[in-house]
């Protein structure tokens with residue numbers, strides 16, 4: 329149903345999409361009628377960051393996706409950075425491979441925290457809770473506690489992570505994986521992040537947070553609160569980003585198969601055309617542009633059916649949001665991810681996904697893509 333050439337209707341939208349991007353320096357941006365303040369890295373050149381953090385030691389605890397991306401970017405920016413991870417664990421080995429040196433800038437977690445002034449807690453969310461009793465006594469006055477997710481402090485009744493009141497507690501949450509944090513930085517660009525202050529003991533917490541956001545390699549930084557960040561993050565990944573879209577793909581595919589369509593046809597009409605042709609257009613130019621690029625038949629049908637899907641799914645999204653607000657999702661996540669066998673249990677469930685007909689068909693369809701011929 330995708331049209332190869334753009335209709336006349338599409339042209340004005342295309343022209344709009346090709347307008348130059350926002351000019352650097354712009355701080356107040358009108359997002360669909362709501363003006364929000366956005367900070368940008370142009371205001372924090374490297375020299376300013378070096379001066380701002382000249383008396384600090386940035387202690388990155390954890391070397392998973394974010395510890396890797398943020399830690400290496402801080403180091404490349406010339407800031408005094410150390411890594412704190414479990415000795416001889418897989419992160420310890422990964423850090424050594426990336427050039428961190430034991431006893432010099434790589435230490436066991438508690439030793440690193442003692443040496444650091446800004447403690448960046450990038451352990452897994454479950455580990456932040458598990459290790460809190462040993463970390464908390466080391467967070468003495470004058471240090472700063474930093475997170476990349478609102479999870480631990482917001483759900484403190486479940487996590488028991490109660491930051492001390494006499495230190496700044498702040499957050500920078502990159503809107504991308506640590507791999508993107510790193511690769512965008514290496515390309516001279518920056519990942520977009522949100523930031524928030526949980527506790528401002530010094531009166532300077534907000535400025536410090538924005539500076540740190542730029543130091544780890546952010547481009548634009550949006551203001552949020554710890555609570556809004558964690559609620560929207562948990563909601564998004566369970567919804568349109570991962571769980572919801574997976575469920576919708578399955579529902580559409582299964583009905584096509586029930587009605588006698590072949591696996592390849594069902595896959596092409598569900599996953600292949602969406603991810604390869606239409607969703608990239610939505611990402612690049614917006615939903616209206618994607619509509620404009622499709623046939624009148626497709627447009628008529630989609631315009632009639634999107635309200636049906638929205639109204640049918642809204643109660644599910646409301647239930648999901650309520651589950652997040654009540655802490656039920658956090659409780660489930662903490663319980664599951666603290667199990668000693670959580671990696672194996674997760675792998676078992678992922679294996680079920682891997683072996684679903686739809687995703688096995690995907691493996692074959694991908695081989696037939698034009699770029700693979």
Ligand SMILES: NC(=O)c1ccc[n+]([C@@H]2O[C@H](COP(=O)([O-])OP(=O)(O)OC[C@H]3O[C@@H](n4cnc5c(N)ncnc54)[C@H](OP(=O)(O)O)[C@@H]3O)[C@@H](O)[C@H]2O)c1
Nearest residue numbers: 390391392393394414417418419450451452455476477505
């Ligand atoms: N990943 C993302 O895309 C993303 C994006 C934005 C924000 N965040 C947030 O960033 C933070 C870090 O997430 P991540 O994905 O980078 O890391 P992660 O993969 O969730 O966590 C990995 C780190 O936690 C350590 N760890 C696990 N269990 C431990 C325990 N019991 N004791 C001590 N260390 C333990 C691991 O060390 P070992 O190797 O020794 O096990 C590893 O260094 C989280 O708050 C997350 O929500 C993540």
